[in-house]
Amino acid sequence: MKHHRTEELSVLAAEIFEDIRALSRDTAGVSRPAFSETESETLDYLAARARAEGLCVTEDAGHNLLFSLPEHEEAGRFSVIGSHVDSVPMGGNYDGLAGVIAGLIVLIAARRGQRSLSRPVKVLAMRGEESAWFGACYIGSKMLTGTLPEGEFNAAHKGDGRPLSAHLEDLGIDTAPVKAHRPLCDLNRIDAYLELHIEQGPLLVERNIPAAVVTGIRGNFRYRDARCIGQAGHSGAVPRAYRHDPVLAFAELMHRLDGTWRHLLNTGQDLVLTSGVVGTDPTRHAIARIPDEIAFSLDIRSQDAATLDRMRSYLKSEMEDIARSRGVRFTLGAEVAVAPALMDPTLVKALEEAMANVTGEAFSMASGGGHDAAVFAQAGVPSGMVFVRNRNGSHNPDEAMEIADFMVGVDILSNYMEAAS
The missing domain is CATH 3.30.70.360 (Alpha-Beta Plaits)
Structure with missing residues (x-):
């Protein structure tokens, strides 16, 4: 029965990935520009999927989406599983998006009664992580943590030349707190930030390991x-x-x-x-x-x-x-x-234990690429990451993550959330 349920979730995850690929297909790979209509359509699709599974969906001040179980919608404190939905031009479909869908699958499994959560969890689908569009990276998470520099707030879009501030205002985002470096979320309510991401190098492929726990971001x-x-x-x-x-x-x-x-x-x-x-x-x-x-x-x-x-x-x-x-x-x-961003040692240890429960042996490694987790870690939020094996690198149409490996990463997150006290 457990295998059958896992298979159902694997099929669901693959379907969500392919639907979003179709929404954002380009002449090669996919393009989901930061703060664009395509990015908004992707978020709308994810919201519809979440509601169909009985999850609650809310939009924050940065027009990111938060998904949760109904009983956790008003939780005072919670863990976040988050990532971004934008991509580089003509990039791959998994970079960023895998982390959002992983969080959704964790919630859907809990909503269907297949897993339990020991604490409230909210899944964060963020806008604007890639630097390809405005020359600045982690814009969405910097806005949430109140750390977006003035130069990046005024950075020009590489396509139309208009500043980031104008693109934010087009979406109806109140830019006054962003300009004043005020966080768009209450960081004190987040007890942990977790992010699943495809590995962007060859280590897991070379070692034939489906996933890894990240110790720090260089x-x-x-x-x-x-x-x-x-x-x-x-x-x-x-x-x-x-x-x-x-x-x-x-x-x-x-x-x-x-x-x-x-x-x-x-x-x-x-x-x-x-x-x-x-x-x-x-x-x-x-x-x-x-x-x-x-x-x-x-x-x-x-x-x-x-x-x-x-x-x-x-x-x-x-x-x-x-x-x-x-x-x-x-x-x-x-x-x-x-600056380097070390992942929280307690979270690293707990995620390693979760990986050992899922695969029989834990494996940990450093991240060479930067991620939103670094922004949250530097803002004082305990942060952790899980990598999933992926062939052919990232930021290109040939990203080749296997759904079976993705589900190992999902199981590590679920196992951690079941055991977390």
């Missing part, structure tokens, strides 16, 4: 406009000793950073680093020309704030050393930084 510092400036010259006429080659200087810098990365991993520390944008100026570069400069980006991430601080200092000292030895100059440009 913080980072980034330089989008870094440069190494040298001196142009003829590739055949300038001997090595007289060169000021920015390409070789950049290569040496990356080699040193990679060696430090390997050392930190070997000593049990957490770090990832990427230079995703690298190039010489295509209007000036040539096969027979030593470039005068190379532009590059750096993205350095860790769960540990002290590691990030050490890497920031190390980066600058290594650039100074290479600049002296190779006769070049490095400039980093503006830094963008996000």
